[in-house]
Every structure is written in C-alpha cells, then in structure tokens.
Amino acid sequence: MDKYFIADMLTEKLKREIGMVPKPFPEELKIIEGEAAPFGKSRFENSLYQTEKLKKIWFGKHAFGETFVGTIVIIVAADEYDLPWTYVNVGSWSRETSKIFVEFGAKPLVWDEESTRKYADPFREWLEATGELPLESLTGVGEVGEHLRAYRSPIVCTGLTPVEYLDKVLNFTDQFFNIFVDIYRKAEPVKDVQRRRAMDAFRSEYNRYALDEDPSGVVLINMLGREKAQLLFEHFLDL
Numbered sequence: 001m002d003k004y005f006i007a008d009m010l011t012e013k014l015k016r017e018i019g020m021v022p023k024p025f026p027e028e029l030k031i032i033e034g035e036a037a038p039f040g041k042s043r044f045e046n047s048l049y050q051t052e053k054l055k056k057i058w059f060g061k062h063a064f065g066e067t068f069v070g071t072i073v074i075i076v077a078a079d080e081y082d083l084p085w086t087y088v089n090v091g092s093w094s095r096e097t098s099k100i101f102v103e104f105g106a107k108p109l110v111w112d113e114e115s116t117r118k119y120a121d122p123f124r125e126w127l128e129a130t131g132e133l134p135l136e137s138l139t140g141v142g143e144v145g146e147h148l149r150a151y152r153s154p155i156v157c158t159g160l161t162p163v164e165y166l167d168k169v170l171n172f173t174d175q176f177f178n179i180f181v182d183i184y185r186k187a188e189p190v191k192d193v194q195r196r197r198a199m200d201a202f203r204s205e206y207n208r209y210a211l212d213e214d215p216s217g218v219v220l221i222n223m224l225g226r227e228k229a230q231l232l233f234e235h236f237l238d239l
Contacts, residue, residue: 003063003069003070003091003092004061004069004070004071004091005071005090005091005166005170006070006071006073006088006090006170006173007059007061007071009170009173009174010059010071010073010088010173010177011047011059013174013177014049014057014177017177017181018051018052018054018181018184018185019051019052020049020050020051020054020057021049021050021051022047022048022049023048023049023050023056024048025046025048025235025236026231026235029046029231029232029235029236030045030046031043031044031045031046032044032046032224032228032232034223034224034225034228035223040064040065040066040067041065042062042063042064042065042223043062043063044060044061044062044232045060045061045062046058046059046060046061046232046236047059047060048235048236052078053077053078053081053083053184053187054075054076054077054078054081054083054184055076055077055078055079056074056075056076056236057073057074057075057076058072058073058074058075058076058236058237059071059072059073060072060073060074060236062091064219067093068091068092068093068101069091069092070089070090070091070092070101071089071090071091072087072088072089073087073088073089074086074087074236074237075087075180076238076239077109077187079199079200080189080190080196081187081188081189081190082108082109082110082115082118082119082187082190082195082199083109083119083183083184083187084106084107084108084109084115084119084153084155085105085106085107085109085206085239086105086106086107086180087103087104087105087107088103088104088105088173088176088177089101089102089103090102090103090169090173092163093138093160098162098163099136099160099161099162099163100160100161100162100163100165100166100169101138101159101160102133102135102157102158102159102160102161102169102172103156103157103158104130104155104156104157104158104172104173104176105153105155105156105157105158106119106120106123106153106155106180107151107153107155108120108153108154109198109199109202109203109239110195110198110199110202111151114195116154118183118186119183120154120155122179122182122183123155123176123179124155126172126175126176126179127155127157129172129175130157130172132168133157133159133161133165133168133169133172134161134162134165135157135158135159135160135161136159136160136161137159137160138158138159138160151202151206157172202239203238203239206238206239207238207239210233210237210238211229211230211233211237217229217233217237220232220233
C-alpha cells in the first residue's frame with residue numbers, strides 16, 4: 001500500500017472533475033521538515049491548486065515520525081461562495097500497524113437552514129453508510145479548543161479502522177468527493193448582503209482561533225515554530 005494512497009487518486013479526480021490547476025506559493029513551503037514532539041522527525045510535502053469558485057485546494061503529504069503517514073486535502077471556497085470548508089485526512093497509523101486513520105468533514109460557513117439543505121443534507125446518506133467502518137476513537141492527540149468546539153461540523157467521520165477495510169475507505173473517499181463535486185457545480189455566488197457578512201465573520205473568527213485551538217495547529221507550532229506555522233496556515237489552511 002502506497003503510504004500516500006489517496007493523493008494520486010484525488011489529484012486526478014479533481015483535475016478531471018473541477019478543472020483544478022496549480023496555484024503558486026512560496027518555494028520554501030513545498031517541503032517542510034521539523035520536529036514534532038512526541039512524534040519525532042516530521043515532514044510535509046505540499047501542493048496547492050485553485051479553480052473557479054474555489055480559493056485553494058491543498059494537498060499535504062505528511063509524515064509524523066514513525067507514527068502517522070498520510071495525505072490531507074483541504075478545500076476552501078472563494079470569498080463570494082458559501083461552499084463548506086471541506087477536508088479529508090487518510091493514512092496509516094503505525095502505532096497500530098494494522099489500522100488506517102480516516103477523517104472527513106464538511107463545515108458550513110453559515111449555520112442555518114439554507115446551509116443544511118445545500119451542504120449538509122447531501123452528505124447524510126454517505127455519513128450513515130460510513131457506519132460500516134468499525135471506527136475507534138483516536139486518543140492522545142489533544143483536544144479541540146472552546147471556539148472550534150462551538151462550530152463542529154454536522155458532517156464529520158473520524159477514527160481508526162482495520163486495514164482490511166482499505167477498499168471501503170477508498171470507496172467512501174471517492175463517494176465523498178462525488179458529493180462535493182455535485183454541490184460545487186450547483187454553487188452560485190452569494191448576493192445576499194447579510195449572508196455575505198455572516199460568511200466573512202465566520203472566516204475571520206475561524207482564522208483567528210484555528211491555529212491555536214485545533215490539535216493539528218498546535219502540532220504545527222510545536223514542529224515548525226510559530227512564524228513558519230503561521231506562514232503555512234496562511235497559504236494552505238486559512239479560510
């Protein structure tokens with residue numbers, strides 16, 4: 001099994017389905033290495049893309065010592081669109097050599113009935129089907145901060161599952177992005193002034209708190225120091 005086993009699959013799919021193309025970013029961020037206690041040596045290999053309606057699509061091939069190796073994909077909508085902040089993180093968890101780590105999420109920018117109808121409901125059947133995966137909670141990676149807890153996604157699936165379920169994981173990954181592509185194609189610019197203000201307010205608040213309140217952000221600061229972690233956040237993670 002390729003340690004970055006969703007990277008090629010999703011890169012080709014999103015190039016084909018939504019026409020994503022490379023987006024320039026600083027050369028020094030293409031490969032980032034550091035130390036991340038308690039994991040040891042850590043490495044990110046980054047690729048960045050963009051397309052119509054989307055500000056950025058980040059592919060981060062990452063390894064944390066001998067503990068975790070995988071690929072994270074984060075999709076951020078262009079400012080005038082309310083498409084959900086979408087993320088997938090799949091890889092092998094070598095503390096449990098027979099396990100795969102999976103994390104899927106679609107976080108609305110506005111928490112109302114319109115977002116539920118357009119961006120949460122399409123994922124409901126998929127989310128129910130992921131119950132076929134015998135997921136175990138992942139412990140010891142830190143707690144989400146108070147602000148981010150208040151904005152948990154209604155569409156989230158995360159945990160460890162036996163490697164024997166790899167084919168199902170890949171199938172669920174493909175289905176998840178089929179749903180995303182469908183809502184992406186239907187998305188229209190938001191013209192309602194109040195909704196735009198709500199979107200902008202959420203982005204501002206999220207960007208203010210995320211690096212310090214998300215366990216992965218804390219790991220980045222620990223691994224890279226705040227200055228470089230902030231630079232990585234601004235190019236790949238912020239909304």
